[in-house]
Amino acid sequence: MRNIDAMLNPRSIAIVGASSDGRKLNGRSLRFLLEKGYAGAIHPVNPKYDTVAGLPCHPDLEAIPGPVDLVIVAVPAREVATTLESAGRKGIPAAIVFSSGFGEMGEDGRRLEREVAETARRRGIRLCGPNTLGLINAFERVIATFSQYANGDTPAGPVGFVTQSGAFGTAIAALARRRGLGLGYFVNTGNEADVDVVEVMRAVVADPRIRVLAGYIEGLKDGPGFQRLAEEAMAAGKPVVLTKVGRTGAGARAAASHTGSLAGVDAVFDGAVRAGGMIRARNEEHMLDIVEAFTGLDALPAGRGLGLVTQSGGAGVLMADRAEELGLTVPVLAPETQAALAKVVPGFGATGNPVDVTAQFLADPDVLRESVVLVLEDPQVHMGIIWLQLMEAHVDVLVGLFEEIRARTSKPFLVCWVAATDEALTKCRERNIPVFRGGEPAVDAAAAVIGYAESRRRLAADRPQRIALAPPPVTLPERAGLVPTLEAARLLGDAGVPLTAARFARDPDxxxxxxQELGFPVAVKIESPDIAHKTEVGGVRLGLADGAAVRDAVTAVMKSARAHRPDARIEGVVVQAMAQGDVELVIGLKHDPVFGPVVMAGFGGVLVEVLKDVAVRPAPVTRVEALGMLDELRGKALLAGVRGRPPVDREAVARLICAASAFAAGAGPRLTEVDLNPVLAGPAGVVAVDWLMVLD
Structure with missing residues (x-):
């Protein structure tokens, strides 16, 4: 990490392949460093020249007098490894490789990239790239990039932005500049042969000048590092806002279990984001909306209540609809608040929430100012949004009003100014007043802020439990593939997972x-190391009330299994006691290649992959996290009891999730997948009636 710090804030920079032509890729960074006022030493390196841009030019890195912190490499791909060897002999700790022609070009390029990465590791150099646009540290004027973004102003600000995409990242940076969001850091990690997006984010978030971190991600390699990033950012009180592409089917492939299918790459990433209290944005505009909200707020909301003050009744309804869609509340204001508003708002306005002040406030600015202050003083309101439109002739008055409101309240608020002039936007942003282009974007940003505030409270309260998590190691059988039902039951039962009683039988007798030992009624299920989904081969019979029914069921499931899978090894059947429950759930475990053990919980049964109503977290989880997973489910109302049914014992479900997640964490990477489906939940508790375990 020290060498990454040298990369981000170097005291001296060498540019290998430097050109005096500032229009060329290998000339832009030198031009930018000179134009933007980088204060450190700059050392062009190119054997073709004696001077470049008025600076002494050296034939190689080792000819440079004095130490160098960062080398920018802008030479053909085949010369990069040799350049890094020279950098290693010089003792340079960090390198940025602009050069392309590596992993993005196929197997030959990947082989060359591996050589470059190995050279950097052997020489103790932290490498950004190859195939990167480089980086900008606007605080110290380190413009180590050839991106066209640097052609414009690069003002320092409280936002750190790290991107895996060069072109798209540049577009996002340009949008941020247009919004007046100062990027203290802009870093493109390129092919990530060494330094990855997580390491850079951890370094950037540690800078006390950064208040908000944003990232564009296409894929991760370091799940544990990502979780440490979340912890470090949360401890520092700095929101992390991420846009990740590949939401649908990104790496999710049908596996032996439902868990393998549903807990795909994107679902696991999303679960890790939620677990760490980070924020996931749908796209680049949504990300920048959220970033803008955080950069302009001095306090976080203490609850989910949203107060809406508008110039338009229709806009108020639109925002209220969106707020409820996102799970926020738009409370009816207290009678005393409405009484106070009635003295301020015109009689043809509205005082319930949304509050419609009409256009009357133009004649009397006190109407808007006092209305917003009164709404924010209501104990049920924790955050406000002010909606207005046009008002070209009243920019100074309105901006002044917003500053007065902020001075009189401790609660955060956002401004939605539809069709605002450039002057209005500029003056709001100069005063750190978050301003949005539409009602829904404003509500979406408010929801992100409220969600982050809730995550901070949750993680702070849950920290002692998280620290205390220490799952014991689990000894797994040596075999690979499907684990026999009773052996899997023993392992899960020892971990505290409640299962129905089961017995193995080789024949009808x-x-x-x-x-008879278990007690009727019972279920009979085919047992085969080659059949994962028993129902698909007609291998399950339920509710068998007597011996004759059991005998017939054994014959039937064996015959059906052989007909469907003549190649399968049929070892016998499993006989289970029948169980009861009002809701069918699925609890799954999986070893993810990036995040390691993960746990999934959701609504199960035979339609689990149709419903796809599940929540995923890195394992192990605490009780609070397990309950939070249940609250994420779209069908969570079913757990509270519907159509006269009593509520499910949520605490029992949470205990099962915790026990299963601890088992996954203790078992290690050989535990490929576990499916508990269905898990029957009711007011009396919870029990898994079918389970499947796969080992690597």
Whole structure:
């Protein structure tokens, strides 16, 4: 990490392949460093020249007098490894490789990239790239990039932005500049042969001048590092706002279990974001909306209540609809608040929430100012949005009003100014007043702020439990593939996972004896190391009330399994006691290649992959996290009881999720997948009636 700091804030920079032509790729960074006023030493390196841009030009890195912190490499791909060897001999700790022609070009390029990465590792150099636009540290005027973004102003500000895409990242940076959002850092990680997006984010978030971190991500390699980033950012009180592409089907492939199918790459990433209290944005505009909201707020909301003050009744309804869609509340204001508003708002306005002040406030600015202050003083309101439109002739008055409101309240508020002039936007942003182009973007940003505030409270309260998590190691059998049902039951049962009683039987006679021991009614299921989904081969019979029914069921499931899978090894059947529950859930475990063990919880049964109503977290989880997973489910109302049914014992479900997640964490990477489906939940508790375990 020290070498990454040298990359981001170097005291001296060498540019290998430097050109005096500031229009060329290998000349732009030198031009930018000179034009933007970088204060450190700049050392052009190119054996073709004695001087470049008025600076002494050296034939190679080792000819440079004195130490160098960062080398910018702008030479053909085949010369990069040699350049890094020279940098290593010089003792340079960090390098940015602009050069392309590596992993993005196929196998030959990947082989060359591996050589470059190995050279950097052997020489102790932290490498950004190759195939990167480079970086900007606007505080110290380190313009180590050839991006066209640097052609314009690069004002320092409280936002750090790290992107895996060069072109799209440049577009986002340009949009941020247009909004007046100062990027203290702009870093493109390129092919990530060494330094990855997570490491850079961790370095950037540690800078006390950064208040908000934003990132554009296409894929991750370091799940544990990502979780540490979340912890470090939360401890520092700095929101992390991420846009990740590949939301649908990104790496999710059908596996032996439902978990393998549903807990795909994007679902696991999303779960890690939620677990760490980070914020996921839908796209670049949504990301910048959220970033803008955070840069302009001095306090976080203490609850989910949203107060809406508008110039238009229709706009108020639109925002109220969106707020409720996002799970926020738009409370009816207290009677005393409405009484106070009635003395301020015209009689043809509205005082309930949304509050419609009409256009009357133009004649009397006190109407808007006092209305907003009164709404924010209501104890049910925790954050406000002010909506207005046009008002070209009243910019100074309105901006002044917003400053007065901020001085009189401790609660945060956003401004939605539809069709605002450039002058209005500039003056609001100069005063750190977050301003949005439409009602829904403003509400979406408010929801992100409220969600982050809730995450801070949750994680602070749950920190002792998180620290205390220490799952014991689990000894797994040596075999690979499907684990026999009873052996899997022993492992899960020892971990505290409640399962229905089960017995193995090789033939109808043993099955009848097992049923009599368990007590009728029972279920009979085919047992085969080659059949993962028993129902798909007609291998399950339920509710068998006597010995004759059991005998017939054993014959039937074996015959059906052989008909569907003549190649399968049929070992016998499993006889289980029948169980009851009002809701069918699925609890799944999986070893993710990036994040390691993860746990999934959702609504299960045979339609689990149709409903796709699940929540995912890195394992292990605490009770608070497990309950939070249940609250994420779209069908969570089913757990509270519907159509006269009693509510499910949520605490019992949470205990099962915790036990299963601890088992996954203790088992290690050989535990490929576990499916508990269905898990029957009701007011009396929870029990898994079918389970599947796969080992690597």
């Amino acid at each position: 043993e099955a009848v004896a097992a049923a």
